[in-house]
Amino acid sequence: MFLARKTPVRRSPRGWSYPLVFAAPGLLVYACFVLAPILLSFGYSLTNADLFHPAADFTGVRNYLTIFADDSFLRSLYVTTVLTLIVVILPNVGGVAVAVLLDRRGWLYNALRSVFFVPVVLSSVVVSVVWMAMLQDEGLINRLLGTRVGWLSDPDLALYSIAFVISWQMLGFCSVVYLAGLQGVPPSLLEAAQIDGAGPWLRFRRVVWPMLAPAMTLNTVMLLITGFKAYDHVQVLTAGGPGLGTTATIAFTVIQTGFAENRTGLSSAMAITMLVIVAVASSVLLRVLKRREIDL
Template sequence: MSHARNRLPYLLSFVAPGVLVYACFVMAPIALSFGYSLTNASLLLPQTRFVGISNYVQLLHDSTFLQSLKVTTILTLIVVIVPNVAGVGVALLLDRRGWLYNALRSVFFVPVVLSSVVVSVVWMSMLQDDGLINQLLGIRVGWLSDPDLALYSIGLIMSWQMLGFCSVIYLAALQGVPQSLHEAAAIDGAGPWTRFRKVTWPLLAPALTTNTVMLLITGFKAYDHVQVLTAGGPGLGTTATVAFNVIQVGFTANRTGESSAMAILMLVIIATVSGLVLRLLNRREVNL
């Protein structure tokens, strides 16, 4: 017991800086945002008064917020599904030895480390009406100017940027699959598809969990791509996500209390959905 007491100051000295940083840069802003969400705070109003949950009630009846929630949901589904499916395919293609495959792994991972603004600017130039994509396809499509296509274009751009991340996670999981299992399945007469479905895919379950949760968070907090590519348009809020509206309401319309309530709601939604998905996927891992 005395040894544990003697080690306690040393443990606290290691833990305290991390806890302090987390409290200052994570918990404190969340607490402040929650406090502002219960007021009519505004950057232009010197006096602030307590309004309770009226900001939250107003948001639940606000068509603009509900539209942004729908846009965010659609965008998140695209960002979760496309990189996961494509990432498995790319990982299977790159699961080989040789300098060429090592180089290709680096190439696929480059977009992940690039700034979202840089990626958006590059793709915006290529997706213009007279841009590179339309010239190569020999068509004239408004990828970012057509309200029916803009949201899906943003989703595919975000998916392209996250593809390298998913591929690396799946590739690491593939390299941990024992070769003896594939050999045993092949001896039993299993073809490539059967080996993948019965042997490889179940062992990729932890990678699927990691990728899905990360992509969920990425999709729900999408802002940079929307701001650069479409600024919430074309049309009225056709690509405006919840994160985009938080910035617009808080800093453009100067309704700090309402934007804080929107941010808190988004935090609750992300935490709830991520927790449920994580629990379901973890249960799937156990069952497999």
């Protein structure tokens, strides 16, 4: 009996190039619109460049030393940190509550999900203009409350008002992510916990909440980035005021320094510093939350 000899399959030495061909357009767009601006900004940050004098002198790390000795930049770093903490906490807490309330069947709950998600797809400028009209001294909020609070004109309240507006806009995003996590909880686990005598709160604490850990990781990292790059809301609602930079975030300070003051090199150093802070904070937070997912 003769056995058929198998012909060895020859693999092309260039087989690895086929995935690269399909990935090339995306990589090209990423390189042109992400990597190139970052490298260009880093190059500008090492010079004394400005918009009207492209030929600049190399200054090394002088711009970086300048910004960390600049009171306005340090103030903007503090403002951004406070704003980010509020923006991370409020939509996460509110998102869980809304997701639990909307985790039902029926056309009404489907419609409410769409309603809560609408602010996410709206422009930040549109949202800010609407809220600015309501938060004015004679606006709708004060009329409903019967007060005359300077939500945007009081230096002690303006930053918290901006943080509330950003949190309100991001609430729908967090709710949808948490709702997806809730719908991924196996009903058998909830039924087993109920049979064991666990009440609604204990079932949520011991069964549902641990399984929402991936959703919390995604929401927290996204909200961290959103808080640090806040600019549109600040520009429309308060323009960095009231007072001297009471609501000026790092992104707002970068734009003002680069375009209003025409100090491109210094503003580029601020932008690169913000990029490093966001990258480090996101990496640390992602690692901590991922470890939490494993522990749970």
